[in-house]
Amino acid sequence: MTDDRVSPQRPPRRPQVFRLDDRDLTLAPPEPEPDDSSAAIPDPARKRSGAVSRFGMTLGGLFWTAAGGVASLAAYVGLSRLVSDLYAQSPVLGYVGLAATAVLVLVGAVLLGREVAGLARLAHLDRVRDKAASAIAQDDRALAEAVARDMLRLTADQPPLARARADLRGHLAGIIDGADLVRLTERTLLPALDARARQMVSEAARNVSVVTAVSPRALVDLVFVLYTAVSLMRRLAQLYGGRPGALGMVRLVRHVLGHLAITGGMAAGDTLVQQIIGQGLAARLSAKLGEGVVNGLLTARLGLAAIAVTRPLPFTALPAPRLADVATGLLRKAEEDEAASPR
Amino acid sequence: MTGLTRAIEDARIAFATLADRVDGLAHPTLRIGVTGLSRAGKTIFTTALVHALMRGGRMPVFEAMQSGRIARAVLEPQPDDAVPRFAYEAHLATLAADRAWPASTTRVSELRLAVRYATPRGTERTLTLDLVDYPGEWLLDLPLLDMSYADFARQSLALARAPARAGVAGPYLAMVAARHADALADESHARELARLFTAYLAACRTEKLAMSLLPPGRFLMPGDLEGSPALTFAPIDPPALGTMAANSLGAMMERRFEAYKNAVVRPFFRTHFARLDRQIVLVDALSALNAGPAALTDLERALDGILAAFRTGRNGFASTLFRPRIDKVLFAATKADHLHHSSHDRLEAILARLVERAHARAHGHGAALDVVALAAIRATREAQVRRNGETLDAIVGTPEQGQEAGGHVFDGAEEVAVFPGDLPETPDALFDPSGAGFRGIASAPAGEVDFRFLKFRPPAGIGAGAAIPHIRLDRALEFLLGDRLA
Known part of the structure; x- marks a missing residue:
């Protein structure tokens, strides 16, 4: 009998019936308690797309690696020469110099480690988002479960989500399809975080518009807008579990600006009108106030882009925040000011 | 002659639809048809659906219920006085008291359910659901109209x-x-x-x-x-x-x-079928696999006949007023609890293969169509058995009295674990045109069949107040109702 028709690798297994007192039988627990630490997390390890050469490295990467190597060598040579010079002057001075160098290197390594960890966390957010997107596209249960577990870990330090996490953990044991599980994860864990993110963005936008309106010099505005924008991005990343370091911030800012450049064109349709209206309204009042509203809107746009790049899941089950959601206060305030000003 | 008959029929249908729509303006109504061939599980599905809406339960994927937007669902007197009422209470009592499956659908029956819900923005609304349960065999009659x-x-x-x-x-x-x-x-x-x-x-x-x-x-x-x-x-x-x-x-x-x-x-076409908004077609693919390739081919042809009956397509303005069209069709492979959940994707693939042609047709008309493996009432648990160095994914349940497997006749009380056989990775292996895709009990001796799906008794502990265990009923509800509750 040729049994190549069911599975080419393996002969088909005949149906069988077992008694429940069979020693080799393990019943699935009715409500399995998923254990985060022991669960095997399948990592699909999707390759990040990019111009990667045959040797697994881009030219730019090679350049920076080489530059880093040369710089480290120079630093090493400089330091060792300094220490030996000091030693030549007085042995005590040499030991002090050596100790200082050791502390320098040690702390530098720790700082570097923290930066790397921050970068890794940001990269992790990106990876989770990619995984979630493909889990939805392919309706892949294993991938979706990995995403859900990642999300549980990312939100583990958020006490108000304890109940939502417990709910989700319970649902992991149920029979739910991949795409549905990702949407369920989003609906369960993220509404509270999204609301806070929206609030942060809208507060930042308001602050920027007020400070711009009352500040005496353009330089002050600029500094304040930059400061607010960077701290907003940082806090959003923290909210969604990113906690970036300094290097991470640089990457995040680049990421956000890139996102803004891509979506800016598309968003122009719905935001430009509002911006012009806001500007027109406020400009009649005072140029300064109009500037404030524009800067506020800019911050709000930046905030939305930051949400899009730091949120670990794509917006599928929940609606993505729009400019109107985070800038309503801004526009209303401008209108109120206008209404109040003639008196 | 036939031209005239058809024109009269169309006029009557258009009139009934128009009346429905005018009524629907005041009370938003959704008519959901539940059908399937004999023993596919129509009665059980309808009972479980009503129970889930009224009593709630574990429904993570059904967003409106999970987020608590459904305030309540109550049974209401149905609008069609000449149609028997779906005996929800009696069916539930049979399940609860006798631990037996309710009697099968032999005629059309209807139940009206008013669902009070809040939209995501907070307004409270009522959606009236009319569930129409009718035998799928009647759909096979529709092609006769042109014969x-x-x-x-x-x-x-x-x-x-x-x-x-x-x-x-x-x-x-x-x-x-x-x-x-x-x-x-x-x-x-x-x-x-x-x-x-x-x-x-x-x-x-x-x-x-x-x-x-x-x-x-x-x-x-x-x-x-x-x-x-x-x-x-x-x-x-x-x-x-x-x-x-x-x-x-x-x-x-x-x-x-x-x-x-x-x-x-x-009359069936005019008074029932032509007025449906959504349709769920329950398919018992497992029985066909149980019996053999001839049964599977037959099921495929029967489904083809059923699908030809659906005038699916997105409702446009003119068609909304006069010619109703079913805008969403869900094909559900029932009795998914007879398989370990790791095989559900394969069952879905088999069903998708069965309705492939319909899928292409409906897609052209813009109707939404989905395929799901579900169990409206889950009668089994899962288990793993180690045998000869490999692990078999088995299910545990109580076979009905008189069911027989491996020379053993069950008494209706004993609980056993069953490994039902491996579904193939690609469904094409089953649809071998020569009829040698697999062996079922119709032709092969009992010891040599590829699949054996026993009939299990309903789970214990079903009651009016308790939620019924299910598999993916929430997904079916989300597909059928989700957009109307938003």
Whole structure:
């Protein structure tokens, strides 16, 4: 009998019936308690797309690696020469110099480690988002479960989500399809975080518009807008579990600006009108106030882009925040000011 | 003649639709058709659906319920006075008290449910759901509308003479061979022919053969038409020469076939089917796998017939007013609890393969179509068995009394673990045109079949107050209702 028709690798297994007192039988627990630490997390390890050469490295990467190597060598040579010079002057001075160098290197390594960890966390957010997107596209249960577990870990330090996490953990044991599980994860864990993110963005936008309106010099505005924008991005990343370091911030800012450049064109349709209206309204009042509203809107746009790049899941089950959601206060305030000003 | 009949039918349908729509403006109403071939689990699905909406339960994927937006769902008097009510309470009582499956659907029945819910923005609204439960066999009658008696007779006899059915069709075919269409019409002969034809159809439906394509549908579920001339006909070979004498047996059969279309098929189409908004088609693919390749091919053809009946397509403005169209169709492979959940994707793939052609057609018309493996009531648990160094994913349940596997007859109380066999990774392996895709109980000895799906009793602990365990019922609800509750 040729049994190549069911599975080419393996002969088909005949149906069988077992008694429940069979020693080799393990019943699935009715409500399995998923254990985060022991669960095997399948990592699909999707390759990040990019111009990667045959040797697994881009030219730019090679350049920076080489530059880093040369710089480290120079630093090493400089330091060792300094220490030996000091030693030549007085042995005590040499030991002090050596100790200082050791502390320098040690702390530098720790700082570097923290930066790397921050970068890794940001990269992790990106990876989770990619995984979630493909889990939805392919309706892949294993991938979706990995995403859900990642999300549980990312939100583990958020006490108000304890109940939502417990709910989700319970649902992991149920029979739910991949795409549905990702949407369920989003609906369960993220509404509270999204609301806070929206609030942060809208507060930042308001602050920027007020400070711009009352500040005496353009330089002050600029500094304040930059400061607010960077701290907003940082806090959003923290909210969604990113906690970036300094290097991470640089990457995040680049990421956000890139996102803004891509979506800016598309968003122009719905935001430009509002911006012009806001500007027109406020400009009649005072140029300064109009500037404030524009800067506020800019911050709000930046905030939305930051949400899009730091949120670990794509917006599928929940609606993505729009400019109107985070800038309503801004526009209303401008209108109120206008209404109040003639008196 | 037929042109005129059709025009009148269309006018009546358009009028009924218009009346429905005017009514729908004041009270948003959604008519959901629940259908499926015999033993697919229509009654159970409807019961579980009503229970879930009224009592809630573990429904993570059904967003409106999970987020708590559904305030309550209550049963209301149904709008159609001439249609029997779906006996929800009685079915639930059977499940709870006797731990037995409720009696199967033999006629159309209806239930109205008013769902009070809050939209995501916070306004409270009411959506009225009309659940219409009707046998899928009746859908197989719809293609008869476009057929003449001669076409019908030719197709039916060809089916009966196919090798898979010839065994049970023997007595009927012998009778057909003895009677000539030119013979004088005789009521007793007609009755005898109809009786043997019905017996043959019934024999095709047993667990061993599990055939699906058995028109005309009312022969197996006659209801109050039993014994009437409209049900007393059968396909016989048409005469060699084109015309039949007015008083011949053939002419009598032809007259009655037309009467069947007018008295049975057209009213069903007009009063029930043409007014549906959404449709769920339950398919028991596992029984066909149980029985063998012939049953699977038959199921595929039957589904094809059912699908041809759907006038699916997105509702446009004009079509909304006059010609209703079903805008969402969900195909559900029921009894998914008879498989370990790791095999559900494969079951879905088999179902998707079965409805492939319909999928292409509906896609062209813009109707949403989805395929899901579900169990409206989950009767089993899962387990793993280590045997000969490999792990088998098994399910644990209580087989019904009289079920038999591996030479063992169950008493209806014993709980056992069953490994039902491996579904193939790609469904094409099963649809081998030579009929050698797999072996079922219809042809192979009991020890050599590829799949064995036992019938399990319902789980204990079902009650009016408790939630019923299920598999993916929430996903089905989300697909059928989710957008109307948003």
